[in-house]
Amino acid sequence: MNKNISSLDVVDWNQISKVTFQDVAPESLVSELVAESLLKLDLPRNTPYGAVVDGRSLNGNESLASAGIGENSEVMLTPRVVAGQV
Amino acid sequence: METIMTHDFQLEVCDESRTQVLSEEPLWGVGQLAKHFRFKLECEGVRLPNADATAFIEPVIDGVEKGPYIQGIAARISNGSNKIHKKTYGIKPFSVQAQDMANRLVAQKVLRPNDRFCYLIKAFPTRAANGEASAPPAPSKFRSSVNHTPFQFVHKPVRELLGAVPPPSSQGDEAFDVYIAQQVYEQILQQAAESQDKEQAGFLIGVLGQDPETSRVYAAITAQTPALEGVQATCTSFAFSQETFMAARRFLENQNNPELCILGWQHSHTWCARCERREQCTSSSTIFWSIDDDRVHLSAFPLPFQVGLVVGFESGNRNHQLSCKLYGWADACVRERAFQVV
Numbered sequence: 313m314n315k316n317i318s319s320l321d322v323v324d325w326n327q328i329s330k331v332t333f334q335d336v337a338p339e340s341l342v343s344e345l346v347a348e349s350l351l352k353l354d355l356p357r358n359t360p361y362g363a364v365v366d367g368r369s370l371n372g373n374e375s376l377a378s379a380g381i382g383e384n385s386e387v388m389l390t391p392r393v394v395a396g397q398v
Numbered sequence: 399m400e401t402i403m404t405h406d407f408q409l410e411v412c413d414e415s416r417t418q419v420l421s422e423e424p425l426w427g428v429g430q431l432a433k434h435f436r437f438k439l440e441c442e443g444v445r446l447p448n449a450d451a452t453a454f455i456e457p458v459i460d461g462v463e464k465g466p467y468i469q470g471i472a473a474r475i476s477n478g479s480n481k482i483h484k485k486t487y488g489i490k491p492f493s494v495q496a497q498d499m500a501n502r503l504v505a506q507k508v509l510r511p512n513d514r515f516c517y518l519i520k521a522f523p524t525r526a527a528n529g530e531a532s533a534p535p536a537p538s539k540f541r542s543s544v545n546h547t548p549f550q551f552v553h554k555p556v557r558e559l560l561g562a563v564p565p566p567s568s569q570g571d572e573a574f575d576v577y578i579a580q581q582v583y584e585q586i587l588q589q590a591a592e593s594q595d596k597e598q599a600g601f602l603i604g605v606l607g608q609d610p611e612t613s614r615v616y617a618a619i620t621a622q623t624p625a626l627e628g629v630q631a632t633c634t635s636f637a638f639s640q641e642t643f644m645a646a647r648r649f650l651e652n653q654n655n656p657e658l659c660i661l662g663w664q665h666s667h668t669w670c671a672r673c674e675r676r677e678q679c680t681s682s683s684t685i686f687w688s689i690d691d692d693r694v695h696l697s698a699f700p701l702p703f704q705v706g707l708v709v710g711f712e713s714g715n716r717n718h719q720l721s722c723k724l725y726g727w728a729d730a731c732v733r734e735r736a737f738q739v740v
Contacts, residue, residue: 325643326660326701328549333542340539348540354429358498359697362640367648369640390643391697395636395665395690396597 314338314377322349322363322387329353342379343372349389356391364388399446399475399546401432401453405521407471409492411499414514421499421508425492425519428455428471430700434730435473435485437549437702441573441615446477457521458486466520489519491730494692549703551615552607552657559605559618560740567614569736574615576705576724576737578602582622583739587720589624590666590709596631599638599665600624601646605657606703617661617703623649625663633669635690638698662699664707665691668720684710685723687732695725695732702727705735 317336322345323329331352333345346363355361363370363379365387370379381387407425412418432453439446453475457468474484496517503509557563560579569575582602589598604619628641650658667684685708695706705726712721724737 325647325698326704327647328547328701330545330547331542332545333540335541337539344539348538348542352542352544354427355700356495356693356697357426358495359693361697364640364644367644369644388644388647390640391638392640393638393694393697395599395638395694396634396667396688 317376317381317383317385319383320376320381320385320387322346322353322389324353324355325388325390327388336376338377338381339375341372342370342374342376342381345376345381345387346372346389349387353389355389360392361389362392364390399432399436399451399453399548401429401455403428403524404454404456406524407457407468408466408520408522409495409499410518410520411496411503412516412518414516416516416518420503420515422520423499426495427492427696431455431471431473431487431491431730432475433546433700434487434702434727435475435483438485438573439475439483440549440551443613444483446475451475451477457519459521466522468519468521471519487730489517492519493517493731494689494696497689549606549701550659552605553610554605554607555609555611556607556616556618556740559607559620562740564738564740568738572736573728574617574703576617576619576726576735577740578619578707578737579621580739582619583722586622586664586707586709586722590668590720593631593666594668596633597636597666597668598624598631599629599636599663601649601660602662602664602705602707603650603653603658604661606659606661615703617705619661621653621658622664636665638694643698660699661703662705662707662726663694664709664722666720667708667710683713685712685721686710687723687725687734691725692732705737706732 320333322331331349342363407428409425410422411420456472458470458472460469470486470488472486476482500515504511600622602619603621606617608615625642627645628639630637705724707722707724709722725732726735
């Protein structure tokens with residue numbers, strides 16, 4: 313069993329709001345981290361958001377460990393949105 | 399600034415006559431009201447030290463509507479001393495969430511596409527507020543803390559940033575001024591003119607500042623970068639992906655100027671540009687703010703100073719001239735606002 317990640321940050325893409333997670337199990341899914349971050353940052357629940365680390369888009373179904381998220385990683389949340397349809 | 403919610407809020411969508419509740423779900427985005435109010439206070443010259451200021455978000459219940467239904471939501475900010483600032487918001491800032499709920503009801507055939515509906519907000523004291531909450535919060539496997547960076551104002555005269563003296567402000571009714579550098583404005587119009595088969599979009603970059611000569615808060619748009627990576631554009635829509643936002647952040651970082659930030663976005667509505675009957679067309683302007691634009695702004699540009707520029711054709715002027723309108727936050731809702739090209 314992998315050692316827990318003692319601290320990792322999730323920031324919104326404007327880099328104004330940040331959630332710092334402590335003692336995170338590395339087998340947690342990226343999608344779980346994103347969902348919890350949206351809740352904590354009070355971001356829209358009707359918009360899909362993805363996670364980015366070091367310029368890489370992460371797959372929601374992979375674990376933090378397999379996504380390369382480790383100690384003191386900074387994950388950025390970015391929305392996927394469509395303008396001008398209606 | 400710490401934000402304390404005294405209540406949990408629930409959004410309810412009903413039929414037009416309010417006889418039947420069609421759907422309900424937790425209300426989100428309530429905490430954003432504290433950011434909007436704080437920024438408004440800062441624009442009015444109220445200084446709130448970040449470490450000491452605390453925001454409380456609480457329901458407003460009038461004498462007519464019996465609880466748990468509420469009339470609005472109040473943000474109260476205390477700076478640690480005796481001074482308390484308070485502002486009441488209606489329920490309009492949550493209309494996008496209500497519209498999305500109604501859209502889902504249409505998909506489920508509970509509502510028909512053009513049915514009218516109404517939405518209401520209910521509030522229940524949180525466990526922390528009354529000691530015995532109605533429902534315990536869902537357990538979380540994560541331990542976390544939230545931190546919001548205060549808005550950083552650059553203290554420079556706006557003329558120093560734009561390289562020209564702006565004309566006397568015509569934006570007195572706005573909480574803050576928005577200036578767009580002439581060169582940036584022309585670039586945006588040019589991009590729209592060159593991409594009339596499809597919508598185009600981009601990010602507005604610049605400085606959030608306070609003019610030491612006038613004390614007026616301003617957003618000075620000094621650069622823009624087109625959204626090109628990971629986008630999907632049609633003649634009536636423009637999709638941003640993760641790659642699009644990453645590219646905008648890279649552009650910002652490559653500027654090597656810590657004073658710069660993302661001040662908003664722009665996109666074009668030029669679908670009728672190639673229409674053969676355009677010159678005879680008398681239909682309304684293509685410059686408008688759609689509910690999808692509201693969603694983009696809410697999700698990607700939620701900061702109180704972030705704006706959205708729409709480029710298109712004014713009614714009766716579809717021959718060659720493109721024109722723009724600017725939209726921005728006011729009382730936590732998006733509406734058309736004033737700006738000046740300098």
